């Protein structure tokens with residue numbers, strides 16, 4: 273039997289956004305979640321329930337007020353900004369709803385940038401970026417700028433950028449939210465293939481039940497908590 277190993281663990285996370293004196297939002301309140309290595313999981317929940325805040329925190333993009341965050345056996349919520357930035361560049365990748373590509377850069381340059389940020393030489397970054405673009409089927413679009421690509425192709429560039437440093441986890445914050453259903457299916461299939469081929473864990477925020485249905489597990493958020501964040505869930509057939 274395959275042993276399941278936890279790659280991400282959030283325990284009792286509180287996150288408060290302070291806008292001013294007596295003006296704050298408790299975006300996460302005692303949120304806990306455990307994600308297993310190699311899985312592709314979905315995070316669903318109403319708007320404002322804390323989905324983006326949670327994935328930003330698990331992905332080392334943001335800090336917590338209290339609680340613990342563990343990434344691949346390492347506690348990350350106490351790390352300095354500098355150490356967090358380093359982890360972010362090498363251990364995780366992000367895909368956003370709006371692609372977030374640099375408009376004046378070609379597909380190749382966009383992907384290279386992430387490798388160079390992670391400390392690769394220009395030459396090495398170019399090699400890695402070429403490989404990543406080939407993995408998403410865009411080898412023949414290297415020199416195209418974002419405006420010369422379809423939405424689905426732009427998101428494939430963003431996936432290549434997320435992949436280029438061989439991260440342990442790729443987070444997607446509504447990665448198919450701006451795509452038509454055909455492109456959405458294509459992107460989801462591609463992420464599944466990468467998940468299978470590379471073992472990269474995927475954590476995808478989505479509103480789309482069809483996307484969630486393809487995932488190994490679905491987490492449901494409500495009012496800053498993960499309703500089913502702990503333990504195995506029954507429907508994946510591995511109930512404890």
Ligand SMILES: Nc1ncnc2c1ncn2[C@@H]1O[C@H](COP(=O)(O)OP(=O)(O)O)[C@@H](O)[C@H]1O
Pocket residue numbers: 289290291297298299317318319320321322323324325326
């Ligand atoms: N940077 C921020 N400053 C202040 N409030 C924020 C900020 N980001 C999110 N929020 C608030 O935190 C709550 C959770 O937001 P978010 O994590 O974006 O939810 P979701 O992604 O599920 O829609 C919401 O009430 C939102 O308005």
Ligand SMILES: [Mg+2]
Pocket residue numbers: 323324325
């Ligand atoms: Mg959101």
